Amino acid sequence: MLSSLALLIIGLIWYALAPSGTDFTMGPAEAFKATISGDPVGLICLGIMLLIATPLLRILVTLWTFLKLRDWKFVAISLTVLLVIATAILIKG
Numbered sequence: 001m002l003s004s005l006a007l008l009i010i011g012l013i014w015y016a017l018a019p020s021g022t023d024f025t026m027g028p029a030e031a032f033k034a035t036i037s038g039d040p041v042g043l044i045c046l047g048i049m050l051l052i053a054t055p056l057l058r059i060l061v062t063l064w065t066f067l068k069l070r071d072w073k074f075v076a077i078s079l080t081v082l083l084v085i086a087t088a089i090l091i092k093g
Contacts, residue, residue: 001051001054003050004047004048004050004051004054005047005051006047007043007044007046007047007050008044008047008048008051010043011040011041011042011043011044011046011047012040012044014040014043015040015041015044018040020039020040020041022034022039022041022042023041024041024044024045026041026042026045028046028049030042030045031043031045031046031049032046056082056085059078059081059082059085060082062074062078063075063078063079063082066078
């Protein structure tokens with residue numbers, strides 16, 4: 001969370017100093033390329049992607065842990081949460 005916050009703050013300061021007309025909708029590869037080419041919007045997008053990835057990673061680690069423990073009730077709950085998030089991403093995207 002702190003790393004995504006740092007990316008967002010740095011990107012917003014950079015954007016305030018050097019505004020760009022780039023669209024804020026880009027994928028990870030585009031965001032990396034934009035950041036490397038000097039576009040602050042790419043850094044902001046990377047921060048947002050990292051912020052979104054944090055809870056997803058937590059759910060995946062939790063799912064893996066419950067699978068190792070063979071706690072099927074919590075495996076089912078973790079899979080349900082993951083399915084809800086995936087469905088929301090697919091419907092929105």
